[in-house]
Structure formats: C-alpha cells, structure tokens
Amino acid sequence: MTAGKQPGGRPRDSRVDDKILQATRELIDEDGYPALTMDQVAARAGVGKAAIYRRYASKAEMAFAATMHGQWPPPLPDAGSLYDDLLALARAFHVRTATPAARHVAPALIGEIAGNPELHTRFQDTFLAAEHAALAEIIQRAVSRGELAGPIDPTVAHLLLLGSFAAGLYIINLTIDDTMITDLAAAAAAGITALADRQHQ
Template structure:
C-alpha cells in the first residue's frame, strides 16, 4: 500500500504539479481511503516530500576513501533529487508547513533529517579513522555546510547548479569540516592552542 500511495503521488505531481495536487486525488489513484494516507503522512506537503525526495531508497553511502570523495558522492545523489522540478515546487511549501506545525517539524527532524545526519556521522567517522580529520565534528554542522548550501543555491538564490558547483560545494564543505575538527580537537572550548 505504501508503494502505491507514493507512486500515485509522484505520478500526480508530474501530471498536475504540486500546487494542484490533492490528497483525494492520491487516494483515488492509489485505491485507498484518505484516512490511510493521513495515518502515514501528516499533510500533503509531507506526502509529496516523501514521494519526491525521500520515498525512494538512495544508493548505499559511498566509501570513496576520502572525505572529499564521500561528500561529493553524497551531494551528487542529493542534487538529483533536490533539483527535480517537483522538489523545487515542494520545498517552499514544506518549509512553510514545518514553521507552522511543530508536530510535523518534530517528525521531519526525527525521521528524514536524522537519517541524513546519520550519513554525515558515518562519513565523518570514516574520515577520522583514516586520519583525515583531527577528531569528530557535529554531523549537523557538516550537513549544514554541504546540503544547506545546496538547498540555498537551488531554492533561495535560484542558481543553475552544475557539476562544477557541486564539486566546489564538496570541496568547501570538506575544508570547513577539517577546519572545525582541527579547531575543536586543539581546544575543546574552541580556541586554537599555540604551537
């Protein structure tokens, strides 16, 4: 049933666009009642978000052997999803709903963002184990440096994001993460120690 609901939502978003999408349409296309949809998703925006961005299983997290390579592989995967026309229409609506609905915001934080933070935690842990980072960094900051920048480029500044920019974002994020690790490792309070 979950697959039918998400597939129906994706098809309808492609056909009518996010603004014209209704939960009634999705229910009719999937052959389920509206209650079945609302048991799974708190709103139309959450349903559309899952269907277009998080409903499809991403490939396994790449282990390229370097922090930069891992971040580049991750941001390329997210770029494909985030740059899709449906995602560009959906992101502002979802952000608006998250601001107005604390319960939805909590669900979003505890599910989608928690999964993304776990990916960043894995990337950072591997980089520390390889000796690329002086110590661990808060995955939330790493997430903000990389995917926050991508989201701003796509949804706020409306830049044409190509692979050169994606590579530059990964390079900047890797440098920022390394600088944070060095800063935090040299002094737990954040001030660099004299050498």
Template sequence: MDHKILQTVRELIDEVGYPDLTVDQVAARAGVGKAAIYRRYASKAEMAFVATMHGQEPPPVADTGSLYGDLLALVRTFHVRMAAPAARHLAPALMSELAVNPELDARFQDTFLATEQADFAEIIERAVARGELAGSVDPAIAHLLLLGSLAAALYIINLPVDDATVTDLAAAAAAGITALADRRHSDPGRTAEPH
C-alpha cells in the same frame, strides 16, 4: 501500498503540480482510503516530500576512501533528488508548512533530517579513523555546510546548480569540516566563536 501511494503522488505532481495536488486525488487514483494516507503522512506536504525527495531507499553512504570523495558522492545523490522539478516546486511549500506546524517539524527532524545526519556521522567517523580529521565534528554542522548550501542554492537563491557547482560545494564542505576538526582538536574546550 506505500509504493503505489508515492508513485501516484509523483504522477499527479507531474500532471497537476503541487499546489493543485489533493489527498483525495491520491487516494482515488491509488485505490486507497484517505485514512491509509494519513496514517503514513501527517500532511500533503510530507507525503509529497517523501514521494519526490525521499521516496526511494537511499543507497548506502559511499566509502570512496576520502572525506572529499564521500561528501561528493553524497551531494551528487542529493542533487539529483533536490533539483528535480517536483522537488523544486515542493520545497518552498514544505518549508512554509514546517514553520507553522510544530508537530510536522518535529517529525521531519526526527525522521528525514536524523537519517541525513546519520549519514554525515558515518562519513565523519570514517575520516577520523583514516586520520583525515583531527577529531569529530558535529554531523548537524557538516549537514548544514553541504546540504544546507545546496538547498539554499536551489530553493532560495535559485542558482543554476551543475556538477561543477556540486563539486565545489563538496570541496568547500570538506575544507570547512577539516578546519572545524582542527580547531576543536587544538583547543578542545572551545565550543563557539567569540562574539
């Protein structure tokens, strides 16, 4: 049933666009009740987000043997999802809904963002174990450096993002994560920049 709902959402977004998408349309075409949809998704925005950006099971985090390589593999995977036309139309609507719906925001933080940050934690742990990083770095900061930059480029600044840009983002994030680890390792009591 989940697959049918998400496939229907993708089809309808392609046909009518996100603004004109309704839960009623999805339920009718997928042959399910609206209650079944609302048991799975708190809102139209969450349902569409899952269908367009997190609908497929993500591949395991690549272990390329380097921090930069792991980050590049991850950002390339996310770029494909985030740059898709449906995702580019949906992201602003989802951001607006998250800003006014604390329950949806909490659910988004606890599911999608928590999963993404767990991927960053795994990448960082491997880099520390390989000796590439002097110590651990907050996965939320690493997430912000890489995927936050990608999201800003795609959804706020509206930059054309190609593989060269993605490669540069991975290099910048790797350098930033390394610098943060070095700073924290050399001064473990330091938690924030002085104001």
C-alpha cells in the same frame, strides 16, 4: 516521513505506501504540485483518505516523501577520502532534490514546518536524522584515515554541505551543475577539516 508502523504498533502495508507515493508522483508530473489534492491521490491509489492521513499529516509532507522516495541517503561506499565521500553524498542529494517536482514541493513543506511543531519533529526524526547519520559515518571514516584531527558535530557538517545546497536550490533558486557540486564538496571538506583542527588542538 512517519515510522514503519501504524498507530497501535501494527506494521504498515508497504504495498499501500507504494501506491500512495506512486499516485502522488504521477499526479504531480501530470498537473503540478499546486493542483494536487488528497482526494485525487486516494482515487488514483485506490485507497481511502484515512490510509493517507495515517501516514502523512499534509499534502506537502506526502508530496515531499513521494519526490524523495526510496532509501535516503542511499548506501554510499567508502570513496577513499573526506572530499570524495562528501562529493558522492552531494551528487546523490542533487539527483533527488533538483527535480522540478522537488523544487516545487520543498518550499511548501518548509513553510508548513515553520508553523507545525509536530511536522517539524517528524521531519527532524526522519529525513534530517538520516542525513546526519550519513555525515557522521563520513566524518568517522575521515577520522579513521587520519584526515581529521577528531570528530565534529554532523549537524554542522550538514549545514556546510547539504544546508547550503538546499538554500541554493530552494531559496536562491540557482541552477546547480556538477561544477558547483564539486566546489561545495571541496568547501565543506575544507570547513570540516578546519573545524576539527580547531576543536581537537
């Protein structure tokens, strides 16, 4: 979840990044998250442990990055309405977060974030910042179409859609199917619309 440069401003080697994340995914698939160690990842990836710790401060952070690998959120074209844009984002979120590996790793990371301010800041500045930016773009599209009376804080939109989604997956331990995804997107669209109306009367 760290930036694309090593300490001192030197660009990171993306090949090493890929090896570390691939090794992490393979080991989680083979033996599960609890058995994962930094030593195993270093050996499987053919890199030194220092290379891993320059990128990730903990096993949970590394595993979360591996299970949520790739560009996130993915580029999502304009689907034509606030609801359809939110639905596309929710479905993409589900693909990444409902896997068995992600459902094991995310609660561990949440626990580490609670006691580690530095990790909390990195998580906010990377994954959450990207999700907020995606929602800000969706909200601006809706404002431009005339669907919303004005913009709202994307942090609130995040809580309405992805926050409830994550709670269902990682806290309540629900099995979320596409019917529930469409219901969550509809509820989030209604909530965002009502909030925009309230704030921009």
